Amino acid sequence: MSSTILIIQLLNALFYAAVLFLIAAGLSLIYGVMRIVNLAHGSLYALGAYISAWAVGGAASAAALDQLGLAGMLLLLPVGAIAIALLGALIEPTLLRPFYRRPEEYHLLVTFGLLMILEDLMKFLFGGTPLNAGTIMDRMGSIGIGRLLYPTYNLFVIAIGLFAALGLWWFIYRTRFGVILRATSQDRRMASALGINVSRVYVEAFAIGCFMAGLGGAVVVPAQAAILGMGVEALVLAFVVVVIGGLGSLEGAFIGALIVSLVRTAGIQFFPEIELAVLYLIATAVLLVRPTGLFGRA
């Protein structure tokens, strides 16, 4: 295989890793702070994708889009992420808060119910046809790599992924709110005793996690259409990422996303039938050997 193709495959893997990172980081954040496994997380990602695609690709007429220009469209894109963040702020107090004192199995059930509701909500709102925001990708053109052309938008997404990773890291480790987040995640009662409004921290953490998922959807939709079932599929992959990287760890989500993405890309190229199976087996192996993942704590 020529080096050009290799580079392109690598870039594809990085693109995919960026999207996975956004989803997995949100999932991990929610678990890290609240000890909740949000089974609806993939569906939130999908809903974010649909909303963004609708905003940019569907809602406005072609003429209006022309007026907006590329910059305008790019600014409009994150509307999916914001919508999902708001949705999260609604979901946490109503559906999750009643279960904090209950065994964690109930969280799984409630978020599973939420998944079912969201999946059909997307069907109801957007129907069965795939939606995309392809105009953005077209507008951004392509860049030459060797003798081949590669969409500039993909590079843009890789940059966003990196930026998000750095941003989140800075947010969690360098801001006051980040300290509060970490304190609450380590010891909820202690944090409360120190005067931290734990309920508010929970809502905010959940909203941020949802924002990340929605952003993943927003960012993927110019390149790949939003389709029904993408959420369910994404959730399992996000699980694999956090299992490998470690539940509750930001670095883990980053490295995990890279690993999963590289394995998937190589898999699709070299052993397509079992590429998914291999991924799930790696997750199993990690769970056996080091259940807290590469970077996680118990």
Add this chain to the structure above:
Amino acid sequence: MALLETIKLKRYFGDTRAVDNVDLTIAEREFVSLVGPNGAGKTSLINVISALLRPDSGRIMFMGRDITHASVTERVRAGIARSFQLVNVFDDLSSFDNVALAIFSREGKTAHLGALAHRDHAVGLEADKVLEQFGLAGKRAVIARDLAQGERKLLDVALAYALRPRLLFLDEPTSGVSTRDKGQIMDTIASVVRGEGITAVIVEHDMDVVFKYSDRIVVMAQGAILAQGTPDEIRANDQVAMVLLGTSGKDAFARKE
């Protein structure tokens, strides 16, 4: 031959020497009290001997066999049982079911999938007898979660006892219990244990209890054995008094009226 012997047993947690080079010998039928200030390593020592913790070095000999690397269930089968400082029973099962389970396990009957538990009359009779010995006969059908704290503590001990162990470790069997009930609980435990000649090691803070029931007292401090001897010897030991009470002199252990 000693029933239990630990040889240079060590367990550290980083810099903390929870169990520091402990050579402990327990003879058959002894009633030993393990005392010491908080953090002396009493519970850690029991945890190591019962396999809840792995030792860093040293050996544990039980009835002449080296059990240093045996698992929890292996040690239970060898004849070591324990109760817990923080009550550890089967909360959603009745008192009867709790004790019956221990007996089923002892008899190797827990592997039976095809027999109905409540039809095993031998086990049922024995479970009832144990409950009666511990004063819990009236609470037979009560779910463990609903028992009073003192009763839960007794159930915890009854579970360990029902295993008919050679060596019984009781970790603070009267802690968390009102002073009024303490005496009754200890009387019950002591009469059962002595009556059947079970070797017992009890971790206790209440020195009145300790002096009243023990054959031998082992005093620990900072992970090591400070002194050991009969109640009289310990009572006369100034160093022990200092460590345990902060004062010494011949009346240090006398009850303040």
Add this chain to the structure above:
Amino acid sequence: MTAATSLRTGPSTALLLTAGTLMLVGLALLPRFIVPYQTVLITYGLVMAIAALGFNLLLGYTGLLSFGHSAYFGAGAYAVAFIARDLGVHSMELCILGGLLGTLLVAALFGFVCVRHTRIFFGILTLALSQVLWSLAFKFFWVTGGTDGIRVDSAKLSLLGGLIDFKAAGSYQRFVISYYYYVLALFALATVVMWIIVHSPFGKALQAIRDNETRARFVGVRVTRYRWVAFMISGAFAGLAGILWVPLNGLTTPDILYWPFSGELVFMTVLGGFRTFSGPIVGAMVFNYLKTYAVASTEYWQMLLGTVLVLLILVLPAGIIGTLARLTARR
């Protein structure tokens, strides 16, 4: 897992026996009075009840929540499909035997891996492993038929060692009735077997492990080993359900290996009440009807079911039977 109260949730044995016998007699008489479509519906319900019964051995009695039981249901279903298609075997009994063997192998292997962990890691492990199977069924389409699946023609099957077959004309009606009684008999057998298991010393040991894993060890119970056995029994029940499901459905596809199906199994068990013996049975039957009518009445049946689940957890966490038991106990 802890119940919200510490009542012995669930009806007494005498009540169960009476209700059970009545129900069995009622079910046996039912086909005379209902149309074949309804009979088929109940058969589906009974099949899922077997799966839920097995699932609850792990959840309600051992305290392990598996989100990957679709693997064993699917293993049973695909095993039958392979046996019928590739080995030309059409005796239902042989299919059951072969299918159970296949399922047990998978359950033993997966279970061995999974029971070394608990709580959330156990759940994720079961999910990941079931996805392995799903991805294999999905991708190796030249063996498994991919998304088209494998057809199993009920007309070719024979029950009771060839005593009953469906080659003659008018066979579909006969199949519906005969298969109904066949499944009913197996359901009754499965219920009795499970009842004995959970009331055996082994069953008590499982409950002890559920309540207090540490103490169970200190009473001499080999926790990991017992969990593994429970896992295999649970998987076998799910596998039997899958085996019985295939002739009814006529087709097996990767959908039954996909993880949302595992979620449905959890749903129906919790719906009935996972801290009772009969809860999963009732939950499976009710869920079966719920889903059928939801699918028939709206395109957005998933949303309907999802809402039901959320409301159920919020309002009636003990499930149907659990709540009933609690209400009757208070009187």
